Amino acid sequence: MKKIFVLLLLCHGSSSVKHSLQYFFTASSGVQSLPDLLGVVQIDNVTMGSCDTSTKTLAPRQGWVNRYLDDDPDQRKYYTEECFEIEPEFFKATINHLKQEFHLSAGVHILQRLSGCEWDDETGNVTGFYQFAYNGEDFISLDLKTLTWMPLKPQADVLKPRWDDDKAVTNYIANFITQICPEWLKRSLQYGKSSLTRINRPSVSLLQKDPSSPVSCHATGFYPDRALMFWRKDGEDLHEDVEYGEILPNHDGSFQTSVNLDLSSVKPEDWGRYECVFLLSGVKEEIITKLDKAVIRSNSEKPTDMTVPITATVVVVALVIAVTVFMVYKKKKAKRRPYYLDNSTELSMALN
Structure with a gap:
């Protein structure tokens, strides 16, 4: 499907x-x-x-x-x-x-x-x-x-x-x-x-509350709202240990969404096999974010650019x-x- x-x-x-x-x-x-x-x-x-x-x-x-x-x-x-x-x-x-x-x-x-x-x-x-x-x-x-x-x-x-x-x-x-x-x-x-007919690509980030929490792949600032976001392993879509978020409006008329990946069963040496994929209507290429500890941002940092007022x-x-x-x-x-x-x-x- x-x-x-x-x-x-x-x-x-x-x-x-x-x-x-x-x-x-x-x-x-x-x-x-x-x-x-x-x-x-x-x-x-x-x-x-x-x-x-x-x-x-x-x-x-x-x-x-x-x-x-x-x-x-x-x-x-x-x-x-x-x-x-x-x-x-x-x-x-x-x-x-x-x-x-x-x-x-x-x-x-x-x-x-x-x-x-x-x-x-x-x-x-x-x-x-x-x-x-x-x-x-x-x-x-x-x-x-x-x-x-x-x-x-x-x-x-x-x-x-x-x-x-x-x-x-x-x-x-x-x-x-x-x-x-x-x-x-x-x-x-x-x-x-x-x-209304514009196309805005998202800003995608990996967020994690603490080392034991799921990693959230978060996309914001995209338009239109016809989009799909999911996790993939070795090129295959993941269905287990994945939680999908809704597409929500931002204050500026754009949208945001997220998809979480539970890392409890992921071995450290296998991180490179996982990637977050974002698809936007009107854009042919995939927007891919590799699962990498070096780019994960902790929510405790409270980054201002990721704060999405409503x-x-x-x-x-x-x-x-x-x-x-x-x-x-x-x-x-x-x-x-x-x-x-x-x-x-x-x-x-x-x-x-």
Whole structure:
């Protein structure tokens, strides 16, 4: 399977690419350190901008975004109204309804929505998605094939007939996801072409906490995020004693990842047989780092160039996730009551 993925990765320059435009909204209640509503827009997993109710301003994260919005004032107006008028009212009303149904007047509550589209630049195929989560659990989503709402939790069953009956809202969502979203995605790709289609090679280092710890092969500063990293011995991929890390965003829009190798069963005289391999989409050659004691850097040195700060947005999202997991754990001990929205008025307001 890995060899197939490597082949696809190396041939990526002549194959199609799926681009995505994603909208994340997270509303919270009972968390003083978080804004009532946080919104994030991403293109191809790179944050383009954010907004929150505490600042009341749109915050572009890429240099070209302001120029893009200046040339399309209607779209800037849309994002401003969504972030600071429509969505805050909708999410606040929805959380209040859910709290009433659960008979909960206090505590932490998190309501999230993920929506957007994917576009294949070769086939032209478009897929969309629109779904909600409540307190860390999938709640309800829209099936774009049938234009009906699909409960993802038993508690959401009562919502299905109410939301299915509101055809105007459902049709608006479907039109936005399948028509407007792809067009905005294509235009954004044109404006941000130099940034979004760039190729940045990584800086690769070997790190080790202490002599008995695994050696971590760490790559940072690469773009795009379509990459593969693994350990190899005598030219063969290693699967045992290897731990793979996720591809994570850096503060500057690039990415980082790592793969660890357990040295407990590696003989000192065999170190030269091991190498860390990094593959990046659009780059044919492998980036190889030999396992060598002389180049391993100890984490105790705290090298400044390897310190990868993350954006305030990621910090907020991490905090939201932590709070959500904690709440889910607590709620598992209590019997939940079904909850519903009295009607779809709030959803209509959010989408008109």
